[in-house]
Amino acid sequence: MALVFDIETVGEAWDALDETTQHNLSWYLRESSKSEEEYEYEMKELKEGMGLSPLTGFIVAIGVFDIEKEKGAVYFSAPNAELVNSEADGIKYEVMDEKAMLEQFWKVANVCTEFVSFNGRGFDAPFLAIRSMVHNVVPTKDLLSNRYLSMQRGAAHVDLMDQLTFYGAARFRKSLHLFCRALGIESPKAGGTTGDDVATLYKEGKYFDIARYNAGDLRATAALYKRWKETLR
Numbered sequence: 001m002a003l004v005f006d007i008e009t010v011g012e013a014w015d016a017l018d019e020t021t022q023h024n025l026s027w028y029l030r031e032s033s034k035s036e037e038e039y040e041y042e043m044k045e046l047k048e049g050m051g052l053s054p055l056t057g058f059i060v061a062i063g064v065f066d067i068e069k070e071k072g073a074v075y076f077s078a079p080n081a082e083l084v085n086s087e088a089d090g091i092k093y094e095v096m097d098e099k100a101m102l103e104q105f106w107k108v109a110n111v112c113t114e115f116v117s118f119n120g121r122g123f124d125a126p127f128l129a130i131r132s133m134v135h136n137v138v139p140t141k142d143l144l145s146n147r148y149l150s151m152q153r154g155a156a157h158v159d160l161m162d163q164l165t166f167y168g169a170a171r172f173r174k175s176l177h178l179f180c181r182a183l184g185i186e187s188p189k190a191g192g193t194t195g196d197d198v199a200t201l202y203k204e205g206k207y208f209d210i211a212r213y214n215a216g217d218l219r220a221t222a223a224l225y226k227r228w229k230e231t232l233r
Contacts, residue, residue, distance in 0.1 A: 002114040006217045008061040011050020054130035065218040075101040078207035099135040110140035114156045118176045121159040185223045188216025
């Protein structure tokens, strides 16, 4: 069973951090910035990028998609919202907190033999691992060891960014959207929503929009995997 997985994350509010943490994250910016304008820009980037680290961010959606059955699920957070579980176009949408998301993901992962992602080795898998440790949830599969497919044992993890850039040898700009565009695959970004919008959507309480965006990422990654498997594997 080949399983596509993808996560969406949001950062903690900067003002909610203690002074020691704020200093630890930002002390070097004052020294490295050449002007006040540059410093303010870098601070803005830092605050907006809190969701890129599992130490200052948390998971708000985890999506899984069975490539063979063309069915999947998105587990997503919706605090204080009156949302109920639903299903549309082969995707189940289930509301739960971060710990429950992780427990459910590793339960599904336990029966899978192959995992598929786009930049999952660089972002999603490490984030899942650290946030699982935060909640004392034990992962059921190792998604990070043995980067090269020829060296993987047990469950395989096909990171399509690795495969389509030949483990970083290709120097062109790459993203899921760019690969989808070039190959005629519908991109989840084509609708105007990108990963950069997730934090704003979460703040505005548009939780189901995040879940649907995640579902689009799952389908796009699955289609990209099929094309890669047919032509380059």
